[in-house]
Amino acid sequence: MAATVTKGVEDVNVTFEDQQQINKFARNNTRLVDLKDEIELKKKELQNLQDAADDLMMLDDDSMLIPYHIGEVFICHSQEETQEMLEAAKKSMEEEIAALEARAVTIKKLLSELKVQLYAKFGTNINLEADEE
Numbered sequence: 001m002a003a004t005v006t007k008g009v010e011d012v013n014v015t016f017e018d019q020q021q022i023n024k025f026a027r028n029n030t031r032l033v034d035l036k037d038e039i040e041l042k043k044k045e046l047q048n049l050q051d052a053a054d055d056l057m058m059l060d061d062d063s064m065l066i067p068y069h070i071g072e073v074f075i076c077h078s079q080e081e082t083q084e085m086l087e088a089a090k091k092s093m094e095e096e097i098a099a100l101e102a103r104a105v106t107i108k109k110l111l112s113e114l115k116v117q118l119y120a121k122f123g124t125n126i127n128l129e130a131d132e133e
Contacts, residue, residue, distance in 0.1 A: 012125050018118075025114045025128060028107050033130075035104045039097060046093045053086045 056066065056079060065076035068085055077085065115128050 012122055018121065021114055021118060022126075025111060025118065028111055028114075029130065032104060032107045032111065035100055035107065039100050039104065042093060042097045042100065046090060046097065049086055049090045049093060053083065053090065056083055056086065 059066075059079055062079055064079065066079055066082040067074040067076050068082050118126055118128060
């Protein structure tokens with residue numbers, strides 16, 4: 001079953017496979033936007049961890065217990081233990097960001113391939129560019 005798209009002077013038949021590619025492009029484009037948002041959120045969390053580590057280093061009193069938020073509770077640890085926990089959290093966050101960025105690169109590559117195929121078939125009758133605001 002093929003539909004006909006009329007725009008301007010050209011008539012272009014849209015086959016089921018074409019529609020599947022367009023849908024695949026739209027789904028992956030949405031995933032990419034969601035990944036970018038998640039990456040930004042993780043980067044802000046990483047910056048907060050870095051700021052906490054910097055503030056912790058400025059403390060003079062080594063005997064003071066530092067409250068550390070885990071889940072829904074605060075647990076008090078020594079300055080050294082808290083510093084170690086912050087470093088572990090930062091490392092984990094950096095790994096998560098790297099994994100998300102790798103997924104984003106993979107999706108960008110797929111989107112690029114789909115754009116080439118769809119623009120080759122539909123030319124100016126299709127717009128696959130994201131609206132930048």
